[in-house]
Amino acid sequence: MELAYHPHDLLWVNQLADNQQTPAWFHLKDLITRPVVVRRAPYEADRIAVGIRGYNRSQRHGSFVNSQAVFRHITPEQLVAKQGWHTQQQTHPLPHWQTLTQIDRIFRSFDLSWGITGSLAFELATSVETANQQSDIDLRVLAPTPIDKTTACELAKELAALQQRPDVQIETPLGAFALSEWTHTSGSVMIKSNQGPFLSVSPWQTDSD
Template sequence: MMELVYQPHDLLWVNQLANDELTPAWFHLKDLISRPVVVRRAPYEADRIAVGIRGFNRSQRHASFVTSQAVFRHITPEQLVEKQSWHTQQQTHPLPHWQTLTQIDRIFRSFDLSWGITGSLAFELATAVETANQQSDIDLRILAPTTLDKRVASELAKELSTLQQRPDVQIETPLGAFALSEWVHTSGSVMIKSNQGPFLTQNPWQTDSD
């Protein structure tokens, strides 16, 4: 049976952490039941999933690890889009971001592209805990296991730039993630954020050894 691979930004509900580390004062193990951890980029270790623990404000972040056995629930950024729960969140916690997500969804559908929500908006949509605010960024990702045509990407970026709230879009490839805005505005190399650290490449889908 193939081991399930979690992508950066996936949300995991777990019943314990992988190591007996010294956790910050604002974190309590009982919080894990209601507050998922976020998969982060880090070098691969056997059955140790690198995650980040979120607190109640931006300064409260803690890097940790969990095992696959500890995971009892898993939501991807793309599944959050499928649920479309920002419509109900608008009723309980009004923010302009929710209406913007409706506009973004329309744009992505017109390009027939799958997209996901990450960051504080994703955390709030997944938990109903009011973690987003007026200053929150709209962080998105596009899963692109194969090459995304640059002309299509440029048209998409142009459409998104017309929105009053401009999203920050990362394109996730097998090598790592890079910014849509950087890619469409440069003819040279782009910065890839990988599990081994950042690196520059002219082809985000191909290693130098390929």
């Protein structure tokens, strides 16, 4: 089944799916300006699993929204296409923005599409200053078909040479795995799926295939 939204996509919604109990730091009015983040969870008909972010790292809450509540949607790859880190560097200087320019150059040389996730993505999408000097550079690569491992090792080597090393997750139809883990092992890697984690020798298929 082809899903409309992938983990780490940002959604602006006008309501949550249920009258759920929400944390004290969350207010429904926050949904107007602060998107929710699609998270991994077992699929439920017309219920999208999302995470709500607060104003600091400890403020996280899992919830659900209905597809009808979504009025805006931005993917990590669309954030890269906008190249918004150039503007953000002027308003909220961080070394991460220059690193993203270097990362973009590397991915272009490999002809691979990539996306920004985590706190950097949230800041680029909202202009709310959620990132800081200690923020990780979290990235994803949507890979519906297998990536050659030799190419992946070359990519990982170039990214590792950067002063700020990014954390790259490869997103397959089965789930996501860490680029660094895959390129440093000849055995199984951990796949994070909607049904939970599992090990596979080939990230694009289960060991029972």
